[in-house]
Amino acid sequence: MTLDPPLLSAKGVVKRYGSTTALDGVTLDIAPGEFFGLLGPNGAGKSTFMALVSGFRPLDGGTLTVGGASVAGSAAARAALGLVPQHIALYMDLTAEENLRIFGELYGLHGAILMERIDQALAAVQLADRRFDTVKAFSGGMQRRLNLAAALLHRPKLLLCDEPTVGVDPQSRNAIFDLLQELNRGGLTVIYSTHYMEEATRLCSRIAIIDHGKILALGTIDQLLDQLPFEEEIRFPSTAATGALLADLAPNGEVTTVDGIHRFRPRTGYPLSAFYLLTERLSIPQRLFTTQRPSLEALFLQLTGRVLRE
Amino acid sequence: MNSILVLLRKDFALLRKDRASISLTFLVPFVLIYLFGQIYHVNSKDPGPSGIPVAVVNQSDNPGAQKLVEALQAETSFKVLTQFVNPDKTTRPLTEEDLRPLMRADDFRFALVIPRDVVRSDSIGLHLKTYTNPRNEIESETFEGLLQKTIFSHVPQLLGQSLQARAKAFLGDERFEKFNSEIASTVAENYGGDASAIKARMESGDLLFRVDGSGTGTEGTTDVLASIVKIDNVQVAGLGVKSPMATALVGGWAMQFLLFALTASATALFRERDQGIFQRVLSAPVSRGDILWSKFLYGICLGLLQLVVLFFAGHILYGIEIGSQFGFLVLVCVFAAAACTSFGMLIAAISPTPEAARGLSTFAILFMCAIGGAWFPVSFMPEFIQRFSRLTLVYWAMEGFSQVLWSHDTLVELLPTLGYLTLMTSAVMGFSVWRFNKGRIFD
Numbered sequence: 001m002t003l004d005p006p007l008l009s010a011k012g013v014v015k016r017y018g019s020t021t022a023l024d025g026v027t028l029d030i031a032p033g034e035f036f037g038l039l040g041p042n043g044a045g046k047s048t049f050m051a052l053v054s055g056f057r058p059l060d061g062g063t064l065t066v067g068g069a070s071v072a073g074s075a076a077a078r079a080a081l082g083l084v085p086q087h088i089a090l091y092m093d094l095t096a097e098e099n100l101r102i103f104g105e106l107y108g109l110h111g112a113i114l115m116e117r118i119d120q121a122l123a124a125v126q127l128a129d130r131r132f133d134t135v136k137a138f139s140g141g142m143q144r145r146l147n148l149a150a151a152l153l154h155r156p157k158l159l160l161c162d163e164p165t166v167g168v169d170p171q172s173r174n175a176i177f178d179l180l181q182e183l184n185r186g187g188l189t190v191i192y193s194t195h196y197m198e199e200a201t202r203l204c205s206r207i208a209i210i211d212h213g214k215i216l217a218l219g220t221i222d223q224l225l226d227q228l229p230f231e232e233e234i235r236f237p238s239t240a241a242t243g244a245l246l247a248d249l250a251p252n253g254e255v256t257t258v259d260g261i262h263r264f265r266p267r268t269g270y271p272l273s274a275f276y277l278l279t280e281r282l283s284i285p286q287r288l289f290t291t292q293r294p295s296l297e298a299l300f301l302q303l304t305g306r307v308l309r310e
Numbered sequence: 311m312n313s314i315l316v317l318l319r320k321d322f323a324l325l326r327k328d329r330a331s332i333s334l335t336f337l338v339p340f341v342l343i344y345l346f347g348q349i350y351h352v353n354s355k356d357p358g359p360s361g362i363p364v365a366v367v368n369q370s371d372n373p374g375a376q377k378l379v380e381a382l383q384a385e386t387s388f389k390v391l392t393q394f395v396n397p398d399k400t401t402r403p404l405t406e407e408d409l410r411p412l413m414r415a416d417d418f419r420f421a422l423v424i425p426r427d428v429v430r431s432d433s434i435g436l437h438l439k440t441y442t443n444p445r446n447e448i449e450s451e452t453f454e455g456l457l458q459k460t461i462f463s464h465v466p467q468l469l470g471q472s473l474q475a476r477a478k479a480f481l482g483d484e485r486f487e488k489f490n491s492e493i494a495s496t497v498a499e500n501y502g503g504d505a506s507a508i509k510a511r512m513e514s515g516d517l518l519f520r521v522d523g524s525g526t527g528t529e530g531t532t533d534v535l536a537s538i539v540k541i542d543n544v545q546v547a548g549l550g551v552k553s554p555m556a557t558a559l560v561g562g563w564a565m566q567f568l569l570f571a572l573t574a575s576a577t578a579l580f581r582e583r584d585q586g587i588f589q590r591v592l593s594a595p596v597s598r599g600d601i602l603w604s605k606f607l608y609g610i611c612l613g614l615l616q617l618v619v620l621f622f623a624g625h626i627l628y629g630i631e632i633g634s635q636f637g638f639l640v641l642v643c644v645f646a647a648a649a650c651t652s653f654g655m656l657i658a659a660i661s662p663t664p665e666a667a668r669g670l671s672t673f674a675i676l677f678m679c680a681i682g683g684a685w686f687p688v689s690f691m692p693e694f695i696q697r698f699s700r701l702t703l704v705y706w707a708m709e710g711f712s713q714v715l716w717s718h719d720t721l722v723e724l725l726p727t728l729g730y731l732t733l734m735t736s737a738v739m740g741f742s743v744w745r746f747n748k749g750r751i752f753d
Binding site for chain 2: 051054055056057075078079081082083085086087088089090091092093094098102103105106107108134150151160
């Protein structure tokens with residue numbers, strides 16, 4: 001429960017493309033200062049949600065406000081937003097500085113203030129020494145970092161990051177993570193969409209798991225994992241020997257199979273010793289079994305019956 | 311307004327970095343105008359066709375026939391061939407038997423045979439024979455027309471000889487002799503001169519066409535046809551225009567280049583959409599209208615720049631006079647550029663993909679230029695197409711250029727043309743904006 005009024009409030013948001021419902025009654029509030037994650041597979045509705053929040057597309061139903069004002073109808077609400085699009089939305093033939101100057105000016109920045117903000121943004125994304133180079137000469141990671149810098153010039157209250165690390169090398173990815181975390185610590189509210197569970201786990205204080213346009217689960221990581229009806233998961237390969245286990249395990253928990261790997265989630269109270277006695281009786285080598293703490297991936301699997309990368 | 315100016319400046323910054331676009335917008339049209347000028351013989355003393363190969367076989371010993379050959383050789387539209395080149399590079403006069411195989415080999419497509427009886431007594435007129443391969447209709451008509459003009463203009467004595475021969479056959483020797491003597495005497499009595507000399511010239515076919523004011527007739531060295539039919543021409547417009555043909559043509563070419571350039575510029579909307587630029591821009595305090603207005607203004611600026619550069623090219627290359635009318639020319643260029651930009655926006659608005667936009671625009675531009683008078687005068691076209699051409703922006707832009715550069719019209723006289731262009735621009739732009747908002751360019 002947050003005491004501050006939400007910075008972003010979505011109530012029953014609906015978006016349709018023809019006969020396809022991309023967002024189906026999405027309701028969530030995001031408090032100032034949150035690092036909020038939207039976790040879901042491709043096509044889940046993450047980018048559509050970002051497009052609606054940024055005012056790029058109109059809503060077909062529900063309400064969506066930033067700072068209490070509708071994004072579509074309020075220049076002030078838009079000025080409070082910074083968008084890092086999924087695409088590298090930069091002019092490739094212009095230099096880094098020329099790009100930042102254009103996007104800064106669109107937010108009404110001029111003169112010395114604009115130049116100061118450009119200096120700061122380029123320094124923040126470690127591109128100060130490439131200021132006068134054309135963007136097309138940048139590596140993918142550098143372009144991604146500049147893509148982020150362009151959204152920071154006007155010092156937004158809410159930063160929308162739509163899968164900002166797609167195709168980025170580990171070094172640039174870490175640089176982006178570090179910068180976002182630093183900005184968040186400074187009070188910037190961040191909405192971060194991703195289909196990488198690791199990114200959501202590392203960065204986000206609260207996460208919404210979204211699929212087929214619906215919020216399936218919403219909360220902190222601990223709150224989400226508490227929704228799982230088991231505390232551990234045992235994984236083992238699908239072989240003729242292990243196949244004999246399945247019939248005995250079924251009454252004592254849930255077994256799913258993905259990519260040739262069985263996942264056994266015992267019901268509460270089922271002793272793992274019973275599981276291992278069973279494997280000894282069937283002479284299945286112990287090395288085939290691994291025990292893992294449940295993850296967001298497991299939760300997604302639990303909620304949708306699919307793994308997250310699908 | 312600030313956003314529009316920022317986006318406008320951005321487009322010019324992108325243009326400045328794009329050397330290929332600058333070349334295609336300014337340099338290539340400049341070069342093409344030069345090349346088209348050469349093709350169309352702009353500012354040439356003899357702007358008609360030149361060097362059409364024509365074989366001539368002269369079988370007659372009539373001096374007039376030889377004069378006809380020389381007149382044809384002097385005609386720059388023809389390249390007269392009279393010699394057959396043997397394999398050993400030696401030559402001999404062409405014969406009629408040589409013509410068919412050489413024409414089949416496409417050495418030439420037209421041949422003239424002047425037969426021994428070029429002047430006959432059984433009919434009035436010359437007896438000539440032509441061989442043709444009329445693969446190109448315009449070329450054939452040019453050949454026939456120029457051949458007739460050359461005969462009438464330069465060797466009228468052959469026609470005179472024909473009349474004399476026919477009269478002699480009709481009257482008989484004695485009465486013909488008396489007929490010529492009496493006419494020669496009458497001419498000598500009334501206009502002076504020696505009757506016997508006049509009679510001798512009549513018998514040679516010289517019917518005393520007076521073109522040099524000397525009263526002595528001519529041997530055909532001057533255009534006799536022009537002296538027979540004298541037309542007093544009173545030019546009511548275009549007086550003082552140094553380069554009439556270039557003035558008429560450059561506007562048409564410029565419009566064509568402008569349409570291609572501005573359509574390409576408008577379809578850049580697709581690229582910006584696909585790069586996600588619109589999403590970023592529209593997340594700022596910028597409206598769709600701002601984006602479209604910036605594109606519209608950019609198109610007008612670019613179009614104005616291109617038109618002025620091309621007319622300047624016309625001034626340098628062909629002496630088109632733009633200085634005295636520069637203000638009005640710029641005015642028409644602004645309205646023409648606005649109309650072309652709206653057309654480009656329409657193409658981008660109704661096309662689902664950049665590829666579709668390219669195909670559609672190519673068709674539409676060529677069609678509009680063809681019927682709008684950019685390639686050749688609208689008056690050459692069927693009447694219903696002439697009416698239809700008035701629905702094209704090319705027609706009204708051409709009309710505007712003509713009013714400024716040819717007729718030197720006043721602002722008041724220009725207003726209706728500018729009004730039509732404004733009407734077209736408003737209608738097309740209005741529809742385009744509606745389509746942009748309904749369509750998927752911003753999705």
